[in-house]
Amino acid sequence: MTNEAKMLDPLEIAEAWHRQGRAVALATVIETWGSAPRPVGSHLVIDGEGNFEGSVSGGCVEGAVIGEAADVIASGVPRVLEFGVADETAWRVGLSCGGRIRVFLERVDG
Amino acid sequence: MQLPSLQKLNEARAARRAAVVVNDLSSGRAQAFIEREDFPAEWDAAISETLRSGRPNLATLDERPVFINVYLPPPRLVVIGAVHITQALARLAPVAGFDMTIIDPRTAFATVERFEGVELLADWPEDVLPTRPLDRYTALAAVTHDPKIDDYPIRAALDAGCFYVGALGSRKTHASRVERLRAAGLSEEAIGRIRAPIGLDIGAASPAEIAIAVLAEIIGALRHRDRREEGLAA
Incomplete structure (x- = not known):
């Protein structure tokens, strides 16, 4: 991996943040329907302060995932989030491309 | 995900080994497995x-819902020849996410300053490649003429299943290269996988333009391979 790529790699960042003693949550795209901006397997890493790196969409739903991450960091219980134009919250966090995605959100534990 | 699994995964990725993580969606337990392990x-x-498929x-x-993620090594570019085109490639390829290695025995060309x-x-x-084997996640471009x-690494790249094998040279240069490889026993199928003349036809003239044409051709080979393999898996 090039240094440029490593500095932006969510999994390297997750490990580094954890080593620094920061609370860390990891989000992963586990399923997509229709046109989705990021492929299955993509990661977003979030710390306890709401700092983040990586992406699970083209910037459409990251805000909502970061909001949920605080709960997952507090409870340690993973959850599966679903986003799409069919959601009643679509006006807030829908995917403008018309796709749907499911995101697995978990805490990184020692 | 637990830290030991995350560390194991990151170590495998740094060592260019394919890895799989099995995530238990209800418990959050994650287990990392590296290729060729039991x-x-x-x-x-x-x-x-x-x-095999490279698809998560x-x-x-065990009657539990899981997400199986897969991490293939990032694409690598090995360039044979520390020439002017290679200097431009050395600036472009890292931006596109390629690990890059340059090999050239001619110490006048292969200087750190360049x-x-x-x-x-x-x-x-011949001395470098046995210790740093090529693999199917690697592109090889031979540009010394x-x-x-050039001949040894071209053959090594075809043997290793590199996703891209390109060779610089005029049609005449390539015709004599094909004759040598044929005489050495390479199949027509293998010889046909060599991209020559190298690079997409964008009318590139300067070394930097040729570097862009070569990098674009490599990206095309990488992404079309993904599509071919998805087609096979579907």
């Missing part, structure tokens, strides 16, 4: 198939 018998089929998937293992920031090995490909330097 996998648990009851999970072996699912893990091996995911490694949802599955049920190639700051990328891996540069001033040795013969010198058969003494």
Whole structure:
């Protein structure tokens, strides 16, 4: 991996943040329907302060995932989030491309 | 995900080994597995198939819903020849996410000043490649025009299944290269996989433009390979 790529790699960042003693949550795209901006397997890493790196969409739903991450960091219980134009919250966090995605959100534990 | 699994995964990725992580969606327990390891018998089929296809998937293992993620090594570019085109490639390829290695035994060309920031090995490909094997996640571009330097790595790249093998040179140069490779026993199928003349036809004239044409051709080979393999897996 090039240094440029490593500095932006969510999994390297997750490990580094954890080593620094920061609370860390990891989000992963586990399923997509229709046109989705990021492929299955993509990661977003979030710390306890709401700092983040990586992406699970083209910037459409990251805000909502970061909001949920605080709960997952507090409870340690993973959850599966679903986003799409069919959601009643679509006006807030829908995917403008018309796709749907499911995101697995978990805490990184020692 | 637990830290030991995350560390194991990151170490495998740094060592260019393909890895799989099985995530239990209800408990959050994650287990990392590296290619060529022994996998648990009851999970072996699912893990091996995911490694083969390179496609993450949802599955049920031990009656529990899981997400199986797969991490293939990032693409690598090995360039034979520390020439002017290579200097431009050395600046472009890292931006596109390629690990890059340059090999050239001619120490007048292979100087650190000309190639700051990328891996540069001033040795013969015959000496370097056995210790740093090519693989199917690697592209090889041979740009010295010198058969003494280029021919061995071209053959090694075809043998290793590199996703891209390109060779610089005029049609005449390539015709004599094909004759030598044929005489050495390479199949027509293998010889046909060599991209020559190298680079997409964008009318590139300067070394930097040729570098862009070569990099674009490499990206095309990488992404079309993904599409071909998805087609096969579907």
